Amino acid sequence: MDKIKNEGVQKRKKGLETTRQILDAAADLFARNGYDGVSVREIAEKAGIKESSLYNHFKSKSEILETLFNEFIRFVPETRPSDEELDTMLMIMEPEEVFKSILFHVGKSVCGTLSNTAMIIQYEKFRNPRAAEMYYKYVVNEPANYYERLINKMIERKMVKPVDARTIAEQYNYISIVLTKEYIMAQYGLADIHSVVGYMIKTLKFFCGLMKNDIGEHHEKKEEI
Known part of the structure; x- marks a missing residue:
């Protein structure tokens, strides 16, 4: 037996x-x-x-593709720190440090089949309705929602000045989409990974600069705590 x-x-x-x-x-x-x-x-x-x-x-090639899409839906949110992890990070990190941590967290997670599926979605969205749905829902909207929540958390904690969190999140994510494609290209040996990462850091610095509090305001808040 x-x-x-x-x-x-x-x-x-x-x-x-x-x-x-x-x-x-x-x-x-x-x-x-x-x-x-x-x-x-x-x-x-x-x-x-x-x-x-x-x-x-x-059963078919299309079933293989659908399985890859379902894995993408399940695993992509795990490439970024959870909301609970963000709460902990916000207690000990400055805004720029938080965005950098997210960037490196994503960088370590986006590889292999997951990054290949991201590229499939990018290519197929022009002719495959399912890929187009995946693109808008899980590449555009879901990450933008994540960054909007993060920025609102920062506003509530007075870590950044009051801003239009949705607009900042959407614009940051759109640039991140382009840079992520270049990062995946670098994994294929088709781009310089150091240049791509450098531009990613330059981008997050720019957006954090747009949200920056008046000098000393956040540090005074930390001292009070």
């Missing part, structure tokens, strides 16, 4: 590993060649399996 149980566990583990290989292979190919430019046979070859075996895991 134990032998049969162990065999079942190993079979499920192997199945999950193969599913992961298929998704990783497809994401890489879709990001480099476009969804329409990739065949199921090519995905299977890159994953190291037979084409017929791939269909034991996914």
